[in-house]
Amino acid sequence: MTNKISRRNWLKTSALAGSAMAFSSIDLSAKPITKTASSKKLVRLTSNENPYGFSPKAKQAIIDSVELGNQYAHREKVMELEKMIADREGVKPENVILGSGSGEVLCMTGAAYGWQQGEMITPDLTFPMIYRYAENFNAKINGVPLDNKLRLDLNEMGKRVSNKTSLVYVCNPNNPTGTYLPTKPVRDFCETISKRTTVFVDEAYLEFTDDFPRNSMVELIKQDKNVIVSRTFSKIYGMAGMRVGYGLAKKEIADKLKKFRMTWFNSLGINAAIESYKDTDFIKMSVKKNNKVRAMFSNELKKINMPHPKSEGNYLWVNGGKRIHNLFEKVKPYGLSVRNGRGKYEDWARITIGTEGHMKTLVKALKKL
Numbered sequence: 001m002t003n004k005i006s007r008r009n010w011l012k013t014s015a016l017a018g019s020a021m022a023f024s025s026i027d028l029s030a031k032p033i034t035k036t037a038s039s040k041k042l043v044r045l046t047s048n049e050n051p052y053g054f055s056p057k058a059k060q061a062i063i064d065s066v067e068l069g070n071q072y073a074h075r076e077k078v079m080e081l082e083k084m085i086a087d088r089e090g091v092k093p094e095n096v097i098l099g100s101g102s103g104e105v106l107c108m109t110g111a112a113y114g115w116q117q118g119e120m121i122t123p124d125l126t127f128p129m130i131y132r133y134a135e136n137f138n139a140k141i142n143g144v145p146l147d148n149k150l151r152l153d154l155n156e157m158g159k160r161v162s163n164k165t166s167l168v169y170v171c172n173p174n175n176p177t178g179t180y181l182p183t184k185p186v187r188d189f190c191e192t193i194s195k196r197t198t199v200f201v202d203e204a205y206l207e208f209t210d211d212f213p214r215n216s217m218v219e220l221i222k223q224d225k226n227v228i229v230s231r232t233f234s235k236i237y238g239m240a241g242m243r244v245g246y247g248l249a250k251k252e253i254a255d256k257l258k259k260f261r262m263t264w265f266n267s268l269g270i271n272a273a274i275e276s277y278k279d280t281d282f283i284k285m286s287v288k289k290n291n292k293v294r295a296m297f298s299n300e301l302k303k304i305n306m307p308h309p310k311s312e313g314n315y316l317w318v319n320g321g322k323r324i325h326n327l328f329e330k331v332k333p334y335g336l337s338v339r340n341g342r343g344k345y346e347d348w349a350r351i352t353i354g355t356e357g358h359m360k361t362l363v364k365a366l367k368k369l
């Protein structure tokens with residue numbers, strides 16, 4: 001994990017460099033909402049949650065099933081969700097690996113492929129859950145720097161595959177950068193590399209992209225390739241607190257992963273996921289609003305010289321230099337909570353796209369810096 005991305009270097013290579021110096025009028029009327037906002041009341045722009053909540057149909061399912069909270073999740077409900085997912089994806093229920101969030105699927109995979117010192121190839125700036133978990137099992141992590149546009153460098157990742165490699169992790173769109181690789185290069189990569197090792201494609205944010213579901217790598221699973229895909233109910237479905245996610249893989253791999261499952265499911269979460277999955281209107285609304293507000297926020301950031309790579313997710317990876325050091329404290333009086341990059345990423349912050357109102361408030365706060 002050695003890639004050092006300085007603001008200067010990145011500006012030089014970024015397609016945004018031209019617009020990065022553009023001036024904006026500064027809104028001096030912006031006032032902090034309150035100086036004493038408690039962190040409990042802060043609007044969270046930290047964790048890529050859905051600011052529009054979750055499907056009202058899922059809410060009803062939770063209300064209806066709350067009295068069953070004394071019981072473990074019913075097996076037939078778990079099977080119903082597996083079947084719904086399998087039917088929509090064109091696979092069999094045996095190919096679906098449910099988890100308490102896709103995080104559990106990442107951990108199951110980290111354990112299954114990391115133990116006995118397997119080597120995992122991963123971008124060196126990505127969602128760390130799988131490789132951190134694998135490290136607990138003595139996996140060796142081979143971190144590959146992103147390219148000069150902060151995209152996954154598939155070429156270099158492919159070159160590093162050897163007979164020691166147990167798994168390659170591809171996060172598309174990538175977290176925290178939001179950068180997205182189109183379907184063809186990712187599919188070519190998965191087809192080639194899966195002949196030599198297993199490829200894990202984390203599609204937690206893929207539903208936000210225009211091409212979904214055509215851009216999913218699930219087709220390769222139907223062709224029996226060594227590919228695992230993961231998705232989640234936490235992001236577009238807005239159910240982060242209810243902990244439901246899933247993996248998709250051919251039977252042999254799915255069976256291997258299921259052995260590492262840690263616990264049984266949250267019954268309210270499973271019931272809510274079943275109703276959420278059917279509510280495609282909620283999904284369309286979330287995508288539409290997210291993408292519109294993301295474009296507005298991105299434009300505003302360009303005006304105040306805060307470059308960021310193009311994001312296809314519900315967050316932006318923003319380079320604000322010294323201005324955004326300790327951003328958490330700086331925007332707290334505006335009733336907002338954001339997450340700073342740390343260490344070598346101190347000049348960066350990954351900011352979740354909230355509602356239009358949240359982002360306008362944040363822009364006001366950023367203009368004051």
Ligand SMILES: Cc1ncc(COP(=O)(O)O)c(C=O)c1O
Binds near residue numbers: 245
């Ligand atoms: C890329 C990516 N994958 C997986 C997850 C895990 O999410 P969950 O366990 O809620 O499904 C996250 C959460 O932020 C993520 O960003």
